[in-house]
Amino acid sequence: MGDKTQLARQFIQAIPHAQELGLVLTEIGDGMAKITMPYDTKLIGDPKTGVIHGGAVSALMDTCCGAAVMSHPLAPGGTATIDLRIDYMRAATPGQTITTKATCHHISRNVAFVRAVAVDDDAERPVATASGAFSVEAGF
Amino acid sequence: MSRPRPEPMQVVKQRRDAALTALVDSVPYIRFLDISFDRRGDELTGQLNFDQKLIGNPYLPAIHGGVTAAFLEVTAVMTLNWLHLWPKIEAGELDPSEMAAGKLPRQPKTIDFTVDYLRSGLPRDAYARATVARSGRRFASVRVEAWQDHKDKLFAQATGHFLMPQGGEKNDANTS
Structure with a gap:
């Protein structure tokens, strides 16, 4: 499982658009x-x-x-977004870093279901939430 | 009873194009993604100009799903805002040169946005067109479709709900 986490970390850090946005993966593992x-x-x-x-x-x-x-223990490789819905609760405060936490709460042979929350410095009031379905791919 | 003489074509075109340019250029994020807009009358087509920095999966390669979502959202908001402002631009209530100088009306705010990913985004330009299904006093519902090589082979589609700028005419063009 350590290998999988490492692989996922490397994959995310190799994404050109993620680098462009300055995204930093701070925690990953077990979905x-x-x-x-x-x-x-x-x-x-x-x-x-x-x-x-x-x-x-x-x-x-x-x-x-x-x-x-x-990073889910049952995911064999990469993934692609099938559908993603985002609800915007409020404007993120200008100047503040946005932090997202995503959880893969169910995975089957072909599909993974994910929920996510985004917050700024005021972690009590979410900026946005998301829920989506992702494909489960054998390789990357 | 003769109808008023139509404005010269160049005047009409210049006014509309200047207003659209002012709206598009005011948003840094649209410049960051390098999205441009093509106008035919009041109809807009968004164009996502491909660049390596838009890649999400370097192994395929494919455009980042988040970029696709953003492109659709930008096209939806711009189309909705454009249709909302069009009568004011045409009536002369909004002056394109003042808009370019930063005197812009408030934009609609996204309430929710749902994207269907139909095919992977290829590493080349993409196009999107939005349809305002309903635009009310408070809420609007917009559909967007995006394609690359073939107009009838969509690579993504989306639906979003938006909160229209509130507060009436007076505050609409405030310059804070």
């Missing part, structure tokens, strides 16, 4: 992953307030969910 995204002005969606665009939050959520799937 759970935590990834942070630092505040960056290039990700602003609302120039008036400086709030990060929802799309950047989507990319963070998607990456984190995929990492959670790959």
Whole structure:
């Protein structure tokens, strides 16, 4: 299982878009992953307030969910998103890092089901939540 | 009873294109992903200009699922905002040069967004078009479809709900 976690970690860190967003994998293992995204002005969606665009939050959520799937003990390899729904509860506070935690709560031969939550410094009030279905692939 | 003489074509085109450019250029994230918009009358088509930094799976390679979601969301918000502002731009209530200078009306906010991934995104340009299914005083529902080589072979589709800017005309174009 240590190998799988290591493999998933390497895979996530090799993603060009994840590097571009400055994503950092802080925790991974047993179908759970935590990834942070630092505040960056290039990700602003609302120039008036400086709030990060929802799309950047989507990319963070998607990456984190995929990492959670790959780290599941029953996942043989990589994964691809089948469907992802994101609910935006509130605007992330400008200047703050966004942290996502994704959990793969069920996995079958072909499909993995994942839930995720994104928070900023105020961890009590989620910025967004996500739920999705991911494919279970044999290889990467 | 003769109808008023139509405006010269260049005037109409310049006004609409300048307003659209002002809206698109105001959002740093749209520039970061390098999304451009093609306009035919009031219809918009988003174009995601491919770059290596958009890759999510370097082994395939394929566009990052999050980039696809973001591209669809950007196209949905821009199309909704554009249709919402169109009458004001046409009526002269919104001045494209003032918009370019930063005097922009507030944008719709995403409430939820659901993406279906139908095929993997190939490492090349992608296109998306959104349909505003319903646009009410408070809420709007928008569908988006994205394709690459063939318009009828979608690689992703999405539905989203949006909260329209509140507070009436006066606050609509506040310059804070």
